[in-house]
Amino acid sequence: MFVSLGGMDEPRSRRERPAKEALTRRGIVAAAVDVMRAEGLDRVTMRRLAKELDTGPASLYVYFRNTAQLHAAVLDELLGAVDLAPVDADGDWRERLEAVLASYTLVLFEYPSLAQSAVTARPTGANYLRLVESILALLDEGGVPPGQASWGIDLLLQLATSTAAEHAGGDDPEAWDALAAVLRAVKPETYPRIAALGEDLLSGAGPDRSSWGIRALINGVLATPRPEGETT
Amino acid sequence: MFVSLGGMDEPRSRRERPAKEALTRRGIVAAAVDVMRAEGLDRVTMRRLAKELDTGPASLYVYFRNTAQLHAAVLDELLGAVDLAPVDADGDWRERLEAVLASYTLVLFEYPSLAQSAVTARPTGANYLRLVESILALLDEGGVPPGQASWGIDLLLQLATSTAAEHAGGDDPEAWDALAAVLRAVKPETYPRIAALGEDLLSGAGPDRSSWGIRALINGVLATPRPEGETT
DNA sequence: TGTTCGTAACGAACATGTTCGTTAGCCTGG
DNA sequence: CCAGGCTAACGAACATGTTCGTTACGAACA
Numbered sequence: 001m002f003v004s005l006g007g008m009d010e011p012r013s014r015r016e017r018p019a020k021e022a023l024t025r026r027g028i029v030a031a032a033v034d035v036m037r038a039e040g041l042d043r044v045t046m047r048r049l050a051k052e053l054d055t056g057p058a059s060l061y062v063y064f065r066n067t068a069q070l071h072a073a074v075l076d077e078l079l080g081a082v083d084l085a086p087v088d089a090d091g092d093w094r095e096r097l098e099a100v101l102a103s104y105t106l107v108l109f110e111y112p113s114l115a116q117s118a119v120t121a122r123p124t125g126a127n128y129l130r131l132v133e134s135i136l137a138l139l140d141e142g143g144v145p146p147g148q149a150s151w152g153i154d155l156l157l158q159l160a161t162s163t164a165a166e167h168a169g170g171d172d173p174e175a176w177d178a179l180a181a182v183l184r185a186v187k188p189e190t191y192p193r194i195a196a197l198g199e200d201l202l203s204g205a206g207p208d209r210s211s212w213g214i215r216a217l218i219n220g221v222l223a224t225p226r227p228e229g230e231t232t
Numbered sequence: 233m234f235v236s237l238g239g240m241d242e243p244r245s246r247r248e249r250p251a252k253e254a255l256t257r258r259g260i261v262a263a264a265v266d267v268m269r270a271e272g273l274d275r276v277t278m279r280r281l282a283k284e285l286d287t288g289p290a291s292l293y294v295y296f297r298n299t300a301q302l303h304a305a306v307l308d309e310l311l312g313a314v315d316l317a318p319v320d321a322d323g324d325w326r327e328r329l330e331a332v333l334a335s336y337t338l339v340l341f342e343y344p345s346l347a348q349s350a351v352t353a354r355p356t357g358a359n360y361l362r363l364v365e366s367i368l369a370l371l372d373e374g375g376v377p378p379g380q381a382s383w384g385i386d387l388l389l390q391l392a393t394s395t396a397a398e399h400a401g402g403d404d405p406e407a408w409d410a411l412a413a414v415l416r417a418v419k420p421e422t423y424p425r426i427a428a429l430g431e432d433l434l435s436g437a438g439p440d441r442s443s444w445g446i447r448a449l450i451n452g453v454l455a456t457p458r459p460e461g462e463t464t
Numbered sequence: 465t466g467t468t469c470g471t472a473a474c475g476a477a478c479a480t481g482t483t484c485g486t487t488a489g490c491c492t493g494g
Numbered sequence: 495c496c497a498g499g500c501t502a503a504c505g506a507a508c509a510t511g512t513t514c515g516t517t518a519c520g521a522a523c524a
Contacts, residue, residue: 136425162394193368220452
């Protein structure tokens, strides 16, 4: 179930002899998820986890290179909650794809700080792979050419991830308010188009805006051929 | 030139009498850009800046709420380097839009850590607004309906930002290598589509992949009507 | 002029991520 | 069996972001 990180084998604990339970990546992630559920993601610190696992924070770096990598593993665990049922269901492939991506987005919206981290450090575990495989299946069913699907899958997940990550400052609503206030206060002589669009630029809170984005991107991926003679 | 942060006026320094120069947001950003250019973004710490400005790190919090806000201001300063000449040039509006977005992406690629920060804390200064205004002008010229442009502008900038942010772990190439290794090692029985696409999933380093993404999104924004009876 | 209020400046303290060096246990090879 | 090498475990130390409390200055008011 828990795949090894690419190229890196699971470190082998030596705490089997002492009275402490052996450390594992899986155990660390489980502790992180428990703490996160009980106290919130902000409380998932190396020190807090070390305390939970009866060790020192430095020990955790044997198993995870940094907090970003730990966050990626935690997120992969959480992706188990994404509803992939639409993949095998009947119906329009687009709607099912949208449903899967909406479910993914919903999971991420619960943990925007994880999403921000995931922009850089992607999950690499089974749940993530299962999600990728599922989306590829739907794109295939929809007749999306393989080359476009190869790059499109990245865009779709990236869009959802960054959409959720935008709310990472949700702890800090002033950041969003600042942009909103600036957009509202522009001088029409200097920024006529911003002024003309006005509130519409800020509209669409809730699922409407993000599902439109997903739809637009699906349409774009379907309609945009890959360049010929592209370099790799 | 330097607009006030929405709703927040520029704090007024009182260091005019003492032998130290008065602090300003603008001065702090300038110092940050100087340090970043000389020593790299990682060296732009509150302590480093305070030293440069002959003050204490805590003083900087009078002017910026946190490092994210400082990063946003720094990024806005850097956006002065985005080439907006295509906006007023002749030619196909799509190509010119792609050129502007490519230039924006290029700037961000130089500072991926700033891009990651920008996913959450957007710039709110004049350069950012100028960029938004420019892109809106091109979308308008291309006949993109206002409603679609309102939401599309966000997606376009978001895509470029997160694409650049993905390289924030560039300091840590192992993160990317890890995903690549995992994708290469999947069992075809478990993940047949990932296995089938293989290296193509990882291909497209350099501008090909990101410019295709931009093109796909432009096509999608153009082709996807906004929902009717949408909620706000 | 004196007083009051608001706040820029910033040190002290704290929380958190991370590195580096040391120790001890396990495995392998001779 | 013994010696050597590798590395899990983890404390000490350090870097960095941030908060909170104190001080001093300027503006406004009486």
